[in-house]
Structure formats: structure tokens, C-alpha cells
Amino acid sequence: MKMLIAIIFSLPLMAQEVCISVPETLHYSIEYNGQRIGKALNIIEKATFEGKTVYKYLGVTDVVKQGRNIRDSVILYFDKDWTPIYQERYIKGMNLSLTTHYKDGKASVKLNLAGKEKSFTISYPQGAVDNEEILPFLRCIDVKKVGSGEIVDITPLGGQTVKIKWKYEGTAKMNDMEVARVLLKMPMKKVELFIKGGKVVKYFDKSSGLEMILQE
Amino acid sequence: MLPAAGIFILDGLILPLTFYLILRKSRYMKNIPFSTYLRLYIIGVVIFPILLPRKHLEYWLTTQSPSFLFVLLVVQMVNNIFEESGKAITLYAGAGKKGISTYSAALLLGLFSGMSYGIGEAFTLSVIGMKPVLNKVFGINLTLLFITWWWVLERFYSILIHTVMGGLVGVSLYFFKKSGYLKAFLLFVTALLYHEFVDGLIIYANFHQTSRFSSFVMNHMYDAILPILVLLGTAGILILFRKKEVRL
Numbered sequence: 338m339k340m341l342i343a344i345i346f347s348l349p350l351m352a353q354e355v356c357i358s359v360p361e362t363l364h365y366s367i368e369y370n371g372q373r374i375g376k377a378l379n380i381i382e383k384a385t386f387e388g389k390t391v392y393k394y395l396g397v398t399d400v401v402k403q404g405r406n407i408r409d410s411v412i413l414y415f416d417k418d419w420t421p422i423y424q425e426r427y428i429k430g431m432n433l434s435l436t437t438h439y440k441d442g443k444a445s446v447k448l449n450l451a452g453k454e455k456s457f458t459i460s461y462p463q464g465a466v467d468n469e470e471i472l473p474f475l476r477c478i479d480v481k482k483v484g485s486g487e488i489v490d491i492t493p494l495g496g497q498t499v500k501i502k503w504k505y506e507g508t509a510k511m512n513d514m515e516v517a518r519v520l521l522k523m524p525m526k527k528v529e530l531f532i533k534g535g536k537v538v539k540y541f542d543k544s545s546g547l548e549m550i551l552q553e
Numbered sequence: 554m555l556p557a558a559g560i561f562i563l564d565g566l567i568l569p570l571t572f573y574l575i576l577r578k579s580r581y582m583k584n585i586p587f588s589t590y591l592r593l594y595i596i597g598v599v600i601f602p603i604l605l606p607r608k609h610l611e612y613w614l615t616t617q618s619p620s621f622l623f624v625l626l627v628v629q630m631v632n633n634i635f636e637e638s639g640k641a642i643t644l645y646a647g648a649g650k651k652g653i654s655t656y657s658a659a660l661l662l663g664l665f666s667g668m669s670y671g672i673g674e675a676f677t678l679s680v681i682g683m684k685p686v687l688n689k690v691f692g693i694n695l696t697l698l699f700i701t702w703w704w705v706l707e708r709f710y711s712i713l714i715h716t717v718m719g720g721l722v723g724v725s726l727y728f729f730k731k732s733g734y735l736k737a738f739l740l741f742v743t744a745l746l747y748h749e750f751v752d753g754l755i756i757y758a759n760f761h762q763t764s765r766f767s768s769f770v771m772n773h774m775y776d777a778i779l780p781i782l783v784l785l786g787t788a789g790i791l792i793l794f795r796k797k798e799v800r801l
Contacts, residue, residue, distance in 0.1 A: 402763070433697075494696065497696075
């Protein structure tokens with residue numbers, strides 16, 4: 338009986354699993370205050386990392402920012418319960434590369450900016466996800482049913498963890514489709530997400546005017 | 554390693570020493586002993602890290618309303634009030650009532666206080682940049698800060714900008730002591746607004762990343778933006794010099 342009660346009460350706390358059918362490729366257009374500034378490609382697929390079958394996220398973002406062409410490429414390996422394992426990132430245009438090993442609540446980050454190196458560690462609580470996982474992670478939550486929540490976001494490039502509060506805000510119409518609206522609140526950003534059929538069809542940073550729009 | 558030494562030797566030692574040698578020749582500063590300058594320097598350098606944990610408050614504020622105008626007008630202004638108060642505390646604690654008893658002493662020692670505060674900022678930010686674990690202590694994120702010669706140059710300009718603010722705060726304290734509260738208030742507000750203008754450019758560039766002006770700001774920081782800001786501030790200080798015919 339005790340065991341049954343323990344299981345029932347621990348259910349909402351259990352880490353949810355990846356719900357995305359892989360391989361999945363999504364293309365986004367990136368706009369800033371209505372002006373197209375670039376594009377993004379996100380791929381999630383199964384992969385083998387250190388002999389274990391895991392998920393691999395590949396993100397390539399090309400944008401023109403402050404007069405500079407920037408290509409941000411990220412590869413992130415994560416487990417079926419979203420636990421991040423390893424990340425590699427290279428930002429062309431800033432000459433910045435980064436590797437992150439995640440283990441036992443510590444992310445060991447190695448940064449290299451134009452040949453100069455820096456290493457540091459970020460501590461994070463259990464259930465925290467990498468910054469690149471936020472959108473796929475949210476897609477696997479039944480936002481209407483759960484209503485609201487908090488995600489601890491590990492940002493290796495920022496050298497810290499950030500708490501992101503999310504809240505289901507009802508539905509909205511987008512191109513004659515009914516989409517779920519989710520509001521994300523975090524430092525320096527207030528983001529509106531529009532989710533339809535388990536995909537983020539639009540990401541809108543209300544603070545800066547940055548938008549990511551899913552291309553069919 | 555060499556640029557880090559540059560921060561501590563060029564920005565932190567040679568610059569204040571040069572400024573001290575210039576000031577001690579001024580006829581208004583004959584009675585100001587070396588120990589006063591030393592006190593101003595030490596307090597200015599130390600007060601910056603003491604006041605820096607306010608960044609936790611600013612961070613919290615940005616979570617409440619992360620809009621451009623809120624960050625510019627509220628969050629940044631909170632920062633400015635702390636920083637200008639830091640310069641006022643440096644001057645008053647380091648030079649006492651005597652330091653603000655005459656217009657010229659308040660102005661010149663105010664400049665020295667502002668410079669010391671700017672050096673404190675350069676030291677503290679450099680150390681945090683080298684040891685990102687300190688990000689959490691101060692509530693500031695300098696993970697991407699690498700100590701390069703560009704950083705030494707940027708800090709040099711920043712120290713000069715803080716020097717200007719210190720001069721304004723110094724004269725503000727002088728008028729406050731003489732019960733000229735309106736003048737004191739206006740001068741303090743001028744220092745706040747100058748600070749707002751300097752940092753506001755970066756905030757604008759971060760929130761308007763596709764505008765041509767943002768591109769100009771970010772791509773010409775060292776050869777145009779910072780030198781222009783220093784010149785503007787210097788012009789303001791020269792006006793204060795002329796007001797009471799202060800000469801170095």
C-alpha cells in the first residue's frame with residue numbers, strides 16, 4: 338500500500354520522456370520586428386553516444402545581427418528523459434566554440450574565443466534541461482492539462498542556470514488554425530509560444546521583437 | 554596573461570599615478586596630501602565590488618518586465634543611482650568635508666574619485682571574467698568576457714567616463730554642502746543621465762539588433778562611440794572648469 342501511494346504521489350515528479358517521433362526536421366524563418374534576418378534548421382534523431390542509444394539534436398541558425406553574419410551550430414546529445422549528456426557548439430562570426438559535458442548535476446564547460454580558452458562548471462538540479470532542449474521539452478508537456486510550470490534551463494554559453502516560468506494562456510488563431518498559446522517568462526525575455534500538433538509553429542520574443550516561424 | 558597585467562598596471566597604476574601628478578601641480582590642490590588621494594583610490598576600488606551584488610536586484614527586475622523601455626529607464630537607472638552614489642561615498646569618505654569645501658577641490662577630487670571607482674570596476678569585472686564561478690556571487694554574467702587588449706582599451710575609456718561622472722558628483726556634493734540643493738540635484742541628475750546615455754546605447758543595440766545604428770554602435774565601439782562619449786563628457790567637465798575659472 339505504502340509503495341502504491343509513493344508511486345502515485347511521485348508520478349507528477351517523474352521526468353517526462355521524449356515524445357517526438359524521430360527523425361524530425363524543422364525549418365524556421367527568423368524575423369526581427371517583421372524583417373527576415375535569417376533561418377534555423379532543427380533536427381532531432383536517434384544516435385549512439387559512448388555506446389548508448391540516445392537522442393541527438395542538431396541546430397543550425399544563420400542570422401545577420403548588428404551587421405555581422407553569424408552561423409550558430411549546436412549538437413546536443415540527450416537521454417530519453419531529457420537529461421543532457423554532451424554538447425558541442427560553434428558560432429562562426431564570433432569565432433567562438435564550446436564543449437559541455439554533463440554529469441552528476443555538473444556541466445563542465447570549455448569555452449574558446451579566438452584561441453583564448455576558459456573552463457568552468459555549472460551546477461544544476463535534477464530535471465534541469467539544456468537551453469537547446471527547452472522547446473522540444475515543452476512540446477512534450479500537455480500544457481493545457483498541466484497549466485503552468487517551471488523549467489531550470491542550463492545555458493553553458495551564459496555560464497549559469499536560468500529559471501523559466503511557463504504558463505498556458507489558452508488558444509489563438511493562426512492562419513485559420515487553432516494553436517495553443519504558452520507564455521515563457523525569464524530574465525530579459527518574455528516569450529510567446531504557439532504550439533500546434535506537438536510542434537512550435539511560432540516563437541515570439543515580445544521583449545525584443547524576435548520571431549521564429551515554422552516553415553511547412 | 555599580458556592583457557590582465559595591462560588592466561592592473563596601465564589602467565590601475567599608470568593612469569591614476571599620471572592623474573595624481575597632474576592634480577598635485579594645481580594651485581587648488583596644494584593642501585591636499587598624498588594620503589587623501591590614496592584613500593580615495595582605495596575606497597573607490599573597494600566600493601565597486603561592495604555595491605555590485607545589486608545586480609541580483611537588477612536581474613530580478615528584468616524578469617518582471619523585460620521590455621526595452623523598462624530595462625532602459627528603470628533597471629539601468631537603478632544601476633546609475635548605485636554607481637553615482639558609490640562615487641559620492643568615495644569622495645566623502647576619502648576626502649571628508651574638506652574635500653568638498655571648495656568648488657575646485659570638489660570638482661578635482663570628484664574626478665579622482667570617479668576614476669578610482671572606474672578602476673575598481675575594471676579590476677572587479679576582470680577578476681569575474683577570469684573566474685566565472687563569481688558570476689553567482691555578484692549576479693552578473695561575464696562568461697564571455699576574455700581579458701584581451703581590447704578589454705584594456707575599453708576599460709581605459711570606461712575609467713575616463715567614470716572620471717567625468719565623478720566630477721559632476723563632486724560638484725553636486727559641493728552645492729549640497731552649501732545648501733544649493735537644486736544645483737546639487739541637477740548636477741547629480743546630469744551624472745545619472747550621462748551614465749544613462751552611455752549604457753543606453755548598448756541596451757538599444759541589444760534590443761534593436763537589426764538597426765543600422767545598432768550595427769554602427771557595436772562595430773565602431775572603440776574607434777568612434779567610446780571616444781565620442783569621452784569627448785562629450787570632457788566638454789561637460791570643461792564647462793564646469795570655466796564656471797569658476799578652475800585651472801589645472
